[in-house]
Structure formats: C-alpha cells, structure tokens
Amino acid sequence: ELVTLSSDFFADKYLQDQHWVITAGPTREAIDPVRYISNYSSGKMGYAIAHAALRAGAKVTLISGPVNISAPRGCELIEVTSAEQMYQQALTYAPQGTTFIACAAVADYRVADIAKEKIKKDNEHMQLSLVKNQDIVADVAKLANKPFIVGFAAETQNIAHYARGKLKRKNLDLIAANDVAKAGQGFNSDDNALTLYSAFDEIEIPLANKQVIATKLVSLINQHYLAKSTKP
Amino acid sequence: ELVTLSSDFFADKYLQDQHWVITAGPTREAIDPVRYISNYSSGKMGYAIAHAALRAGAKVTLISGPVNISAPRGCELIEVTSAEQMYQQALTYAPQGTTFIACAAVADYRVADIAKEKIKKDNEHMQLSLVKNQDIVADVAKLANKPFIVGFAAETQNIAHYARGKLKRKNLDLIAANDVAKAGQGFNSDDNALTLYSAFDEIEIPLANKQVIATKLVSLINQHYLAKSTKP
Numbered sequence: 535e536l537v538t539l540s541s542d543f544f545a546d547k548y549l550q551d552q553h554w555v556i557t558a559g560p561t562r563e564a565i566d567p568v569r570y571i572s573n574y575s576s577g578k579m580g581y582a583i584a585h586a587a588l589r590a591g592a593k594v595t596l597i598s599g600p601v602n603i604s605a606p607r608g609c610e611l612i613e614v615t616s617a618e619q620m621y622q623q624a625l626t627y628a629p630q631g632t633t634f635i636a637c638a639a640v641a642d643y644r645v646a647d648i649a650k651e652k653i654k655k656d657n658e659h660m661q662l663s664l665v666k667n668q669d670i671v672a673d674v675a676k677l678a679n680k681p682f683i684v685g686f687a688a689e690t691q692n693i694a695h696y697a698r699g700k701l702k703r704k705n706l707d708l709i710a711a712n713d714v715a716k717a718g719q720g721f722n723s724d725d726n727a728l729t730l731y732s733a734f735d736e737i738e739i740p741l742a743n744k745q746v747i748a749t750k751l752v753s754l755i756n757q758h759y760l761a762k763s764t765k766p
Numbered sequence: 767e768l769v770t771l772s773s774d775f776f777a778d779k780y781l782q783d784q785h786w787v788i789t790a791g792p793t794r795e796a797i798d799p800v801r802y803i804s805n806y807s808s809g810k811m812g813y814a815i816a817h818a819a820l821r822a823g824a825k826v827t828l829i830s831g832p833v834n835i836s837a838p839r840g841c842e843l844i845e846v847t848s849a850e851q852m853y854q855q856a857l858t859y860a861p862q863g864t865t866f867i868a869c870a871a872v873a874d875y876r877v878a879d880i881a882k883e884k885i886k887k888d889n890e891h892m893q894l895s896l897v898k899n900q901d902i903v904a905d906v907a908k909l910a911n912k913p914f915i916v917g918f919a920a921e922t923q924n925i926a927h928y929a930r931g932k933l934k935r936k937n938l939d940l941i942a943a944n945d946v947a948k949a950g951q952g953f954n955s956d957d958n959a960l961t962l963y964s965a966f967d968e969i970e971i972p973l974a975n976k977q978v979i980a981t982k983l984v985s986l987i988n989q990h991y992l993a994k995s996t997k998p
Contacts (some may be wrong), residue, residue: 662895721951
C-alpha cells in the first residue's frame with residue numbers, strides 16, 4: 535500500500551484541469567421481478583480507467599452498472615441498473631465533462647413489456663420481445679456542448695471493421711476495440727488488450743493487466759484530446 | 767471468529783450420518799458470447815443452508831451457479847454456469863445423498879439458438895426464442911433411489927397456492943416458499959422469511975438473517991426426514 539501511495543503521490547498530475555465522465559460495468563434489463571438480461575462485463579476496465587484518470591489529477595464522475603468491485607477513492611460514483619438509467623445519467627453528466635469515456639457494456643436491447651409478476655413456465659416455448667435502447671455514446675456525440683468522446687467496441691469478429699465503422703457513424707473522437715472472444719482478456723478478466731482507433735491513427739496496446747492498460751490509455755486519450763484542442 | 771469456532775465446535779452433530787446435496791445461486795443462459803439471461807439470486811440462502819448442515823455434521827455437496835460469495839469450508843463445491851450443467855451435476859450427485867435441497871434459482875428457459883458471434887443491433891426490434899429447461903427437482907423426485915427432497919418456491923404472488931401445487935405436482939417431501947416481491951428479504955438480501963410446506967403441515971419461519979433461517983430450516987428438514995424414515 536505504501537508503494538501505491540508513493541507512486542500516486544509522485545504521479546504527474548497532467549489531467550488536473552480535466553473532468554472525465556466514465557461509464558462502466560454492465561446494465562441489467564428486467565424481464566420480470568426476478569429475471570434479467572445482462573452481459574459478462576465486470577466493470578474492471580472502466581474502474582481502472584477511473585483510477586488512472588484520478589491519479590493523473592482529473593476530476594472523475596463514474597457512472598456504473600451493477601458490479602462487485604469498489605469504486606476508486608475520490609471519484610463521484612453514480613450507480614445505475616438499466617440502460618435507460620445509464621442513458622439519463624450519461625446525458626446529464628457528459629456535457630459537464632472535458633472527456634467522456636463510454637466503457638460500460640450497455641444492453642443494446644431491453645424487454646418490450648416487463649412482466650409485473652414472475653412469469654410462470656406454463657409453455658414449452660417462450661418469445662421474448664426486445665426493443666432497441668437509445669445509443670448513449672452516439673447521443674452524447676450529438677450534444678452541442680459535447681466533450682471529447684471515447685467509445686469502446688467489444689467484438690468477437692471483424693474487430694477493426696466494426697470499430698472503424700462505429701467511430702465514423704457515431705462521430706466519436708476515439709474508439710478502443712477489444713476481442714472479447716479471446717480467452718484471458720476482456721470481459722471478467724484481469725487482463726486486456728486494446729487497439730485504439732482515431733480518424734488519423736491506430737495504436738496497439740498489447741496484452742497486460744487492466745491497470746497497466748488503463749494508465750497507457752489515459753495518456754493516449756489525453757494526447758489526442760490535446761491535439762484536437764490545439765487544432766485550428 | 768472465536769465465537770463462531772466455539773459454537774461450531776459444540777454444535778450437536780445431529781446430521782453426522784447424512785449427506786446433503788444442495789443447489790444454490792442463479793444460472794446463466796447464454797444469448798451470444800457476451801450476453802446472458804440470469805436472475806437476482808445471490809446464492810446466500812443456499813450457502814447458509816450448506817453452512818448450517820456442515821455445522822450439524824452432514825457431508826455436503828454444494829452445486830453452485832455463478833455467485834460472489836465463498837463456499838463454506840468443508841463442503842464439496844461443484845461450480846456450474848447454465849441450467850443444463852446444473853441439471854447434469856444434480857442428477858449425478860442427488861442419488862448419492864440422503865437429502866437433496868433445490869435452493870438454486872435455475873433458469874426455467876434457455877435461449878433456443880445461442881449465437882456464436884455477438885449479435886449486432888441492426889434492428890429496432892428483436893425476438894428471442896426460448897425453450898423450457900429440464901426440471902431438476904422434479905426429475906430428481908423421479909429417481910428410483912431418490913433422496914429426501916426439499917424444493918424452493920420464490921414467488922411474487924399467490925405464494926401458498928403455487929407452493930402447494932409445486933409440492934404435489936413434483937412429488938417433493940417439503941417446499942420452502944418465500945415472497946421475493948417483499949423488500950428486504952429473499953433475492954440478494956441478507957434476510958429472508960420462509961414458509962415450509964409438507965403434505966401434512968405448514969411452518970412459518972419469520973424474517974431473520976439467512977444464517978438464522980438456515981439453522982432453523984436444517985433442523986426442521988431433519989425432523990421431517992426422520993419422521994418419513996421411521997414411517998412404516
């Protein structure tokens with residue numbers, strides 16, 4: 535703990551004038567009072583980014599879905615459950631930030647009609663009707679007073695293709711893509727490997743502990759942020 | 767810790783010739799490589815029963831879905847994810863037990879066709895086709911060499927009606943029913959309140975910590991088990 539304290543203490547506070555708004559973790563979409571749809575996101579990557587941004591001196595607002603890890607000390611933690619709740623909080627806080635990091639694995643679909651009582655298993659088959667949720671990062675990118683925006687793409691195939699498509703279509707500044715089909719990285723793992731895409735470049739961050747990845751990523755995001763801010 | 771140790775040490779080992787097979791926690795039914803359907807079960811009740819049975823001297827096999835709590839020391843832990851895996855393990859271990867406790871919140875339905883790649887959100891609407899899973903506790907009750915069987919019913923309405931129906935239809939010895947719609951008990955709570963139904967009686971176990979509930983429940987289950995064993 536002394537080592538952490540010292541390295542925190544001496545870390546360069548290069549983000550001290552910035553406010554990072556970070557979403558993290560999964561969302562849960564209710565089916566009925568006991569069942570839900572979710573995903574394997576542990577929140578570790580988003581929390582590691584929050585920690586690294588705090589260390590670099592940023593003010594951090596962390597909007598988090600249900601996870602089993604503790605928020606880093608010093609951040610403003612906003613807890614949500616559903617994609618709709620995350621949307622509301624993200625659209626509230628993002629305009630206050632200099633940087634918005636959409637690291638949460640937000641459910642793309644919610645259940646069309648949430649049952650008020652537990653659904654009985656009377657039938658051999660059941661159809662669950664889902665409707666698309668609002669796209670948080672795309673709507674943040676439509677704001678007049680939008681911050682610098684970093685999206686995430688967790689893919690299982692054609693990673694570069696989907697990531698570049700998402701970057702352009704949603705009008706993001708950066709997108710961090712990872713292959714969640716690979717064992718030992720991504721969802722629920724302590725390690726990750728990312729490729730960071732901008733309209734101008736592509737940077738590999740090789741497999742490492744999520745804290746190490748986060749430290750590199752925060753620095754790279756800041757470099758792109760500064761490059762954009764100083765452009766004519 | 768000394769208090770726990772002492773009370774464990776002096777507890778009456780009234781289950782020392784019994785082997786309890788207990789299922790606990792939720793299951794997760796995959797939708798695609800990143801998404802799944804689950805429920806709010808924390809595993810706390812099943813783990814508390816395992817702990818109480820171990821204290822009373824039983825051999826305990828704990829078949830558990832994904833939870834964030836530690837298994838009690840001394841139990842045989844079998845970890846599973848899906849309802850199908852839990853079914854396989856339960857049908858393997860239950861015949862070896864004197865008592866089978868179906869405390870897990872097993873998914874009633876699984877996704878008909880699990881997507882091999884992450885489903886893209888191309889459409890505004892999506893239909894998820896589900897098919898019914900095999901009924902673990904009902905199939906254990908059909909075994910020739912079946913143990914004494916205790917089911918659970920987590921309901922949000924008409925609790926006594928559903929519990930008594932399940933007891934009879936599935937041919938169980940006992941059923942422990944709780945109202946998961948009530949705040950502060952049941953799913954994900956540290957407290958619970960149960961009603962235990964047999965074909966002959968109905969016993970209320972009022973709201974208390976799950977460890978307290980589990981201690982009472984284990985003793986009541988044993989009383990019913992002994993009554994059944996000594997019947998002509």
